[in-house]
Amino acid sequence: MTHNSNAHDNGTPDADLPKFSVNVVPASKLGREDLATILNTFRRGQITPLIFGDNNRPEAVIIPFAAFVRLMKYDHTAHVRDEGAFQAELSRRIQESDTSGEAGMSVEELAESLGPLGQQWADEHRAAQRENRDE
């Protein structure tokens, strides 16, 4: 929920979510009464989400706030886990460089850790460096 993208969500459990169908309420049809109704169902303990959007595309969803917080916690945990792995790798390289005198992390490795566009940049950058060396 902290990102509007799943570009770096590989490996999270929802990657295996089975297909499901939804009823999409046209955004233009959503009125104050609908919001009051969904709020009342949430207050009664039901958690059925209200999904809406234009052109029959599910673009947004109203869910209980507790569910939103749970998703945020889930994302935060995933973020901390990824960040922890990144920092652990960085620390390991720094320690190695302390003893070996070699450089720590390269910019290409940093770029690759970002996702597909970073990976693409790193590939292009390495190719350009090879070309420069060959000239």
Place this chain on the structure above:
Amino acid sequence: MSEHQPPIRFLPTAGLKQDLQALHDAAVMHPRGPEDRLLRVALNQLGRIKQGAPSTHPLEYMSSYPDLSDCETTYVGADPGTKPSHRIVWRERAPQRLGEPVTREIIALGERANGQAYYMAGQRLGRPVGFTLAELASQREPIARDPRPRHRSIGSFGAPSTNEPDFQFE
């Protein structure tokens, strides 16, 4: 510094990784858009910094900003026809032992507007606005003062404030 230097240890901080990740994720949503270009330019600049290139200029102390006088700033922009929109804030640390490489620690990539990159860098280095490094060093206890108003936070998910003073430095 020339581009041909002894090895430099490139130290991207967790904060920089967050900045790049946010930019990357925005670029994924808008292929070949300004975020995509900015990401590439920023990575190119980081590559140059890693290779020993000089900054655009060193930073100086200004009382309305955190003291970043030990830091450098490198300008970054997606559009060469306009003033660079972003800044990379970094600092160089001398080796602690003979034979070790110089470390270039990259602290933040942020917007130039309202000095956002510099406030962010100051926050990450634990430096409040209006205190010089000498004053901070003389403090027995760390000073924790954030002059900006806080948004309401729920649980551990507080939204960062975007209210910044309307001054800036280059």
